[in-house]
Amino acid sequence: MNKNMDTNNETPVRTFCTGRFLIDLPAGSQLSGGNYQYAFARIEAPKTMGKDDFEKEVLARATYLRTTQHDSGAPMLIDIIRPDHDSAILVSWNHDASTVVMSMTGYRWTEGRSFSFSMKVDDDHHSEGLDAMRQLLFNLRYRPEDDIPTEPGYCFEGGFIANPEWENEEAGIDIDIAGHPDAFVSVWFYPLAMSKHDRPLLDRMGDVLQMLGRMATSVHVLRRGDRQVGPYKGQEFLVSAPNSGGLRGHSFIWETEGEGTLDTPALKIELTTGHRDKNGNPQQTRLTDEQAMKLWDEVLDSFRLRPIRAVPASLTPT
Structure with a gap:
């Protein structure tokens, strides 16, 4: 069964299934690319x-x-x-x-x-x-x-x-957001915890701002901090900044490093606005900071493990 309507606010959504996870975006959104690996x-x-x-x-x-x-x-x-x-x-x-x-x-x-x-x-x-x-x-x-x-x-x-058993599973997908031709969401998951040399998101992003020096004044940090999505404890970093064409856009990131097991993978979700169109032309985002953050919260909060019915014992591998 597909979830076509949010029962709380009656906002039509489209549910995307990737790996064993679900995420909701505005109805009419389209998958625009993906890389998948299963059991190597x-x-x-x-x-x-x-x-x-x-x-x-x-x-x-x-x-x-x-x-x-x-x-x-x-x-x-x-x-x-x-x-x-x-x-x-x-x-x-x-x-x-x-x-x-x-x-x-x-x-x-x-x-x-x-x-x-x-x-x-x-x-x-x-x-x-x-x-x-x-x-x-x-x-x-x-x-x-x-x-x-x-x-x-x-x-x-x-x-x-x-397969009721988790395998070595990973994926990365991009989804174009309906009604916002300059915006897309990316979802990645990795089978185990992120490489140990990677520091938490907020530490890494703080270093990036320092490296930018004076240019960092053009980057507006809208929100940063710890954020739990369902059972997954992670961090988010939300900024508004000029894109490659000098037009303003958004770069929102949330990630959790995972716990090093197949069913608690590393996860990363991003929302990007102001990206170039199909002809490579820079685009000005149509979303205000407040609208982008509202969309982000709705999309991120919808991320979840896909509910499943019980598997009969006769079908469970021995």
């Missing part, structure tokens, strides 16, 4: 195509790898596995001089769309990599843009991987 596999955006074209695409890639020579004189292609009629896994050397690292690419066709996943494994973990890829392809399904699954698993653009 990189996920490509699905492509619309028929089954015959899917088979031709897999065959073309296999033929290329079979006819490309490894430095040893053998083909780059190591193996082709067909887990089922609609799936294929190609195993090849990572590059023509590789002797240890292999590349695995998994393909699946479902509901008129072709999905592909790629990962690198060394030869000592060949069988584990194949098992992981088979499971990923088996658990995959097509997901319409506004479908919010109620079962546990990982959302990505156009797809869903059902």
Whole structure:
């Protein structure tokens, strides 16, 4: 079920699902880009195509790898596995001089769309990599843009991987905000805590202002401090400043460093206004500071773990 209306103020919203999280933006907002990784596999955006074209695409890639020579004189292609009629896994050397690292690419066709996943494994973990890829392809399904699954698993653009167990999961997405052509929201999550050399957000931003020196007078700090979003304790830093075209815009950031576990990842959410248009022209934001902060609060407060129904014991992996 998709959340189309905020029951408190009747403001229409669109809910976006990324990984195991949800975030609400004004209705009509559109996903404009994303990078996804699941269980160490990189996920490509699905492509619309028929089954015959899917088979031709897999065959073309296999033929290329079979006819490309490894430095040893053998083909780059190591193996082709067909887990089922609609799936294929190609195993090849990572590059023509590789002797240890292999590349695995998994393909699946479902509901008129072709999905592909790629990962690198060394030869000592060949069988584990194949098992992981088979499971990923088996658990995959097509997901319409506004479908919010109620079962546990990982959302990505156009797809869903059902799995009650958290894997090594990460993503970064950009969402263009409806009604504000100069504004977008970015959401990132990382599987474990941010690198230990990174200091908390407010410390780093304070150093940036010091480095700017006199230029810092053009940066207006609107709000800064600790902020908890749901169960996630983090910090926010909100400024208004000139953009690259000299026009004023906003840069709002909230992040939490995570607790070093898969289900308590590092998270970062940003709101940017005044960015360039599709032709690269600078834009003046239409939002006042107060309007931008109100939008920020509504978006940030909507971020949450996706609610799920209970998983029957018979479906829980052993």
